[in-house]
Amino acid sequence: VTTQLEAANKADLCFIAVYPEHHSTLVELKPALAGKTLVDVSNSLRINQNGPSNAELLADYFPESSVVKGFNTISAWTLQMGPRDGGRQVFLCSNSQKAKNTVKAVCHRMGFIPIDMGLLSSSLEIENLPLYLFPSWRLPLLCTLFLFIFFYLYNFFRDVLQPYVMEGKKAFYKMPIEVVNVTLPSVALVMLALVYLPGVFAAILQLWSGTKYNRFPNWLDRWLTSRKQLGLCSFLCAVLHAVYSLCLPLRKSARFKLVNMAYKQVKAGVDDSWVDEEVWRMELYLSVGIMALGLLCLLAVTSLPSVANTINWREFSFIQSTLGYCALFMATAHTLLYGWNRAFDLRQYRFNMPPTFVLVLVLPFLVLLSRLALCVPCAAGRLRKVRRGWERSRHIRFTLPAEGCHNGLEDVSNV
């Protein structure tokens, strides 16, 4: 190992991995580093919102050197194993184009793909990159959590507390599984409706303004971009609901109930307790539920990055839009069949609270009906015209072909 000074004298390119508070320790290297390229690879310990970034501080300290920010997003793991799979992108920025080009060449030689992020002012963003913790998942997860707590409490009041208060029946054993299993499908269906609601809003806005070139309001834009996360949260709840449901007959409580049922039938001397309506209701809602889950699985698989990359935009749009609406429809039908005629049964309105499925169905109905309304010929025709940008297609655009991909752009809000 060489001393710092020797190394600084010899090298043209120096990687600096020093926290800003220790920049002063490099003071004696200043003359040796003048005119050379310094690559700041340091990371902060927490997200830095206001700046200045480590790289900017380094540039202030070594005004005669060219500072390039980069390599901080590459983990030691990747550096050790080589960039053979994944994580091959190196984000770079610098005020000196020449220094940046040198580092880019180094990247290429090492097998990485340099991504130019412009001037050193982008370094704050680059330094924050490895510190983010699922920023796009925050809102969807909060939304899921909120809905879960709301529906859990609602079901707890209806299914556990009411029987206890009114009839003294202890049904607290229902809390870990049965109440959760009524809550999960509620959350899943409401979340699925929330995936398709912003698309309906966007279509209405486009019809209203008569153009697709107006920017959507900010909240709608954010909502549109988090549809994937909302959908995956919905899928997670649906899968958990399926697993919980399949566990129901495993439980001791189910077995006790069944044996007691048999006991009662024997005591009552009933030959056959078969009730055709109940049988049909359950066969139907189970079978529709399985189909809805199957469609959601397809949607989830195609949202895997490697699968999404192998399909073209029309295929993506077909799956996410057409199959997605089918899944929403199936899930709504599953809930309706589950509800059967209970919405009209006054005994179900315990504590004056309607059965959960009544609350849950509001949003999906709204989405499905609006979607249906948008399929009425006059609305659909106008919408198609607006989305193809017809009235504006007479011009040549000399910028990037934001408009060239008619299919693409039209579907961003359509999916």
Next chain:
Amino acid sequence: VTTQLEAANKADLCFIAVYPEHHSTLVELKPALAGKTLVDVSNSLRINQNGPSNAELLADYFPESSVVKGFNTISAWTLQMGPRDGGRQVFLCSNSQKAKNTVKAVCHRMGFIPIDMGLLSSSLEIENLPLYLFPSWRLPLLCTLFLFIFFYLYNFFRDVLQPYVMEGKKAFYKMPIEVVNVTLPSVALVMLALVYLPGVFAAILQLWSGTKYNRFPNWLDRWLTSRKQLGLCSFLCAVLHAVYSLCLPLRKSARFKLVNMAYKQVKAGVDDSWVDEEVWRMELYLSVGIMALGLLCLLAVTSLPSVANTINWREFSFIQSTLGYCALFMATAHTLLYGWNRAFDLRQYRFNMPPTFVLVLVLPFLVLLSRLALCVPCAAGRLRKVRRGWERSRHIRFTLPAEGCHNGLEDVSNV
């Protein structure tokens, strides 16, 4: 924003996003665009089989400009978010190599990977790319659908109609779940056999012709290339079968039957209704079925693009061929154990229709037996020799190493 003319005068490279029927609106730009590079980014609205393509029409209209087709497969979404993940490939074609090189350089600078597709005559193919809707899935899906309808009707006649016609028993409640659940595994097993059948045909053909350098007939080639899709359809049916089966004890009908069974046992005064043979049959076929499903899951996971990319050809071939045949064997054993001795029970031949599993087993048996026959030393040895291209390996090939990857090529038909 500049006017069209100003922009056309200044720029060397123009992106044209105009439908062919509106090319005439660009007439006044003709002199300004002469000698410049025009990138046609337009997309058609439906697949154009016969040509001419939009780009060719543009080239006819601007004979003095160099037309490059490209960027039409990139969605507006990707252009907006940057090519950081997925969809980084830009397909380009042009009759002018110089113009193509300019556009390639632009691609690289934007972070895309240009793929050269040759002369402008390829533009029809490039324009059709974003319009395809799962072309490789059409046949496998149709095949699945046809098998599903056939087996569903077959089971409906045997399990629902026959008891109704002969004994007046109403078993229509079986239609949504039980009949589907006998149909799905039948489709899954036949489809799985269809995955391995073309490989057997290919081996027999290679043995017959004594060389691996003869092209396979067209139908076999198409069949070989759609094995992945056939396999995934089979997997989908198998998973649905598992879910349907797990749902069986959830149903009211199952509960009613159980309680009635208990009632009858009490009435008959039978102490213990345990039948050892039935217990063993079910434990065995369930356990073999789970293993078959587990193997199919492994096959499905390794067919995900990102997983398939991390394994080498020998590993891929081991999973798809060795584990695949294990899965086929297990699934066949599952069906045999399910059938037990019912194939020899005349009462099962309702309406003179054999039990479904008898029909289903024909193809898997055929595949497994042929595979076994190909493992007999003399056949296997000859096949190995043919596949290593032994008698032809004395020559140097100066073309691409189609033969260099002995392991590779041998397995294309082996898997």
Next chain:
Amino acid sequence: VTTQLEAANKADLCFIAVYPEHHSTLVELKPALAGKTLVDVSNSLRINQNGPSNAELLADYFPESSVVKGFNTISAWTLQMGPRDGGRQVFLCSNSQKAKNTVKAVCHRMGFIPIDMGLLSSSLEIENLPLYLFPSWRLPLLCTLFLFIFFYLYNFFRDVLQPYVMEGKKAFYKMPIEVVNVTLPSVALVMLALVYLPGVFAAILQLWSGTKYNRFPNWLDRWLTSRKQLGLCSFLCAVLHAVYSLCLPLRKSARFKLVNMAYKQVKAGVDDSWVDEEVWRMELYLSVGIMALGLLCLLAVTSLPSVANTINWREFSFIQSTLGYCALFMATAHTLLYGWNRAFDLRQYRFNMPPTFVLVLVLPFLVLLSRLALCVPCAAGRLRKVRRGWERSRHIRFTLPAEGCHNGLEDVSNV
């Protein structure tokens, strides 16, 4: 097709696909090939540990040509379909930099990504690459198999043999499903503990030596690098356990038992056989088990290459470390709740063998307690300091930024 000699005369670059034992057949081409670049694309039939490689033999035979090893990892399939998805990396090595550069250019033109592996001495490694069969999975799979056999025999002795020997009860029907279903969760939990044990060892070693720059001993290094495979094996067992459990009520044996239970209750005249403690135990351990499985699913999904590539190091570490420990904790709680008070029930110690869950819990408890101990402020603080490399961060490093990614390196052992 040209003759070999004509082709050798014309081309500057020749692809050689000939096994070493047939190099002598090329003797007449020697003068024609002198000074030209030969790309050896051949593959061996089995792994060659000692050398010399095919390419080295070729270089010995043609000392006047420049031999480049490469393209052997590309399958004929990829060459035929084009490198559009996956398998785009071509590993190259040669003693002649000029020849290597020529081949690199060919790679680029064909759409492949050349990876430079240095001198021709690397050719042995490159030739072995396509022959490996899951080398990183060998140890984890052997470990799983060993644990499976051990626990299966243990459970077989306790649950099948003991009742038969002691009371003459035939419970052999339990072998295909019930015994397997007690074995699988045991393997899954022990394997999950084995995933987190080496991290604990690493932390203790770092605390002990007071630095993170000492290399770990070899066994620990190998263990740390196979954690992903260990975790996936554990996940596989957990999923199979879930499927087996869900199949339990499907079985004829379960139905017979239930009906017999009902019969006994009727005979005994017991109105209600409900036992609150048993109900609560089962509801709780099922619900905790589902959560543990859900967390393991998340871990498995994020270990898919394409998903892992889209998340940064902090997110990866959060999922694999924080959520991973949550999963371990949940799985341990699931086992504890399953055990309930049976560990203190002497009747469970058949043949003096403790219940399986008691054995299983040893390792998870050890890991969770050590982890807890490492969270005690004084240990945690020192560890954090060691992992940030604080005392050594005053130096500039002129090599690659092994240290720049403080977050990265710290987490390699932390996860």
